[in-house]
Amino acid sequence: MTETDERRRPTIRDVAAAAGVSRGTVSRVINGGHWVSPDAREAVEEAIRRTGYTANHAARSLATGRADSVAFLLTESQHLLFSDPTFALLLRGATEALAQRSMTLVLLIADTAAERANVEHYVRAGHVDGVLLISSHESDPLLASLIAAGVPTVCSGVPLGDRAHVPTVSVDEEESARVMTRYLIDRGYRKIAIITGPNDTPGGRHRLEGFQEVMGDRFDPDLVEQDSYDAEAGAAAMTKLLERAPDIDAVFAASDVMAVGAIAAARRMGRRVPDDLAVAGFDDSGLAATHDPPLTTMRQPWAQISSSMVEMILDVIAGRPREAVVLPTTLVARESA
Numbered sequence: 064m065t066e067t068d069e070r071r072r073p074t075i076r077d078v079a080a081a082a083g084v085s086r087g088t089v090s091r092v093i094n095g096g097h098w099v100s101p102d103a104r105e106a107v108e109e110a111i112r113r114t115g116y117t118a119n120h121a122a123r124s125l126a127t128g129r130a131d132s133v134a135f136l137l138t139e140s141q142h143l144l145f146s147d148p149t150f151a152l153l154l155r156g157a158t159e160a161l162a163q164r165s166m167t168l169v170l171l172i173a174d175t176a177a178e179r180a181n182v183e184h185y186v187r188a189g190h191v192d193g194v195l196l197i198s199s200h201e202s203d204p205l206l207a208s209l210i211a212a213g214v215p216t217v218c219s220g221v222p223l224g225d226r227a228h229v230p231t232v233s234v235d236e237e238e239s240a241r242v243m244t245r246y247l248i249d250r251g252y253r254k255i256a257i258i259t260g261p262n263d264t265p266g267g268r269h270r271l272e273g274f275q276e277v278m279g280d281r282f283d284p285d286l287v288e289q290d291s292y293d294a295e296a297g298a299a300a301m302t303k304l305l306e307r308a309p310d311i312d313a314v315f316a317a318s319d320v321m322a323v324g325a326i327a328a329a330r331r332m333g334r335r336v337p338d339d340l341a342v343a344g345f346d347d348s349g350l351a352a353t354h355d356p357p358l359t360t361m362r363q364p365w366a367q368i369s370s371s372m373v374e375m376i377l378d379v380i381a382g383r384p385r386e387a388v389v390l391p392t393t394l395v396a397r398e399s400a
Contacts, residue, residue, distance in 0.1 A: 073116040082110035132167040134191040148348040156369025193376045201263040215379040220265040232371045232388045239392040240273025252313035256286035258300040259317035270317045297324030319344035319351045341400035357397035
């Protein structure tokens with residue numbers, strides 16, 4: 064770009080003149096709109112469109128020490144990003160919420176030790192202002208490392224272990240599982256099995272605890288399978304359950320993706336859903352409503368989870384204290400159970 068081109072690029076001064084406001088007002092609108100009247104904001108935004116002004120983000124980052132971006136950090140195998148629609152829902156919601164604030168979402172995946180090391184280096188170098196940790200495992204040292212480095216971090220779900228000081232947005236995992244288990248019992252099912260996630264994840268552990276509490280004396284550890292949150296794991300778990308206990312009449316799968324795999328395996332073994340075997344899921348991520356048969360499931364408020372996480376991380380970045388947010392789930396009854 065020539066020096067002449069650089070001089071012709073619209074500046075804050077040009078925007079201020081076009082909007083009839085001060086340069087300070089334009090700067091406040093560009094940096095979040097604090098202490099600006101609605102009329103002034105509208106005038107500035109219209110002037111930005113007319114002049115074609117674009118902010119020099121590199122210069123602003125040097126001046127403010129901010130990257131104007133937040134990481135969406137998934138500590139799972141990258142294939143789950145495409146096979147499990149829950150991650151896509153959270154990613155879309157967080158992207159939209161940040162875009163409204165002129166900020167960028169950066170997708171990071173840290174499944175292997177090498178990936179975790181790269182992510183940790185990237186984040187600690189200041190390329191993002193904060194981290195939305197979308198999944199956590201009790202044995203994973205990455206969260207503790209982020210906290211020790213002072214990286215603003217918000218978790219989706221309450222991480223296991225001594226992490227009470229980490230801001231979180233979650234649903235009540237145990238109560239959600241209790242609600243679904245009571246529903247299956249009230250429908251007349253008596254020999255109920257559960258397929259749940261890994262025991263070192265919040266959902267895997269707490270959904271099993273809620274199920275076990277409601278089952279009480281009827282709880283049978285032989286009717287429990289724990290594995291990763293994917294369809295193949297759900298199918299393998301259902302196969303093992305039916306081989307051990309062919310007379311089970313209902314299965315609570317702790318994710319819709321696992322439920323879909325479980326139903327496929329049940330059909331291969333000659334079981335009809337729901338005629339011979341009821342199957343319920345968890346999430347209501349869109350997959351449940353379109354499956355054949357449509358899944359009975361626990362609906363998580365995905366849009367509210369992602370928007371709450373964005374609001375929380377921005378507060379944490381700004382140094383404002385935040386309390387944990389626990390959002391309600393809803394039982395959605397469909398044909399599978």
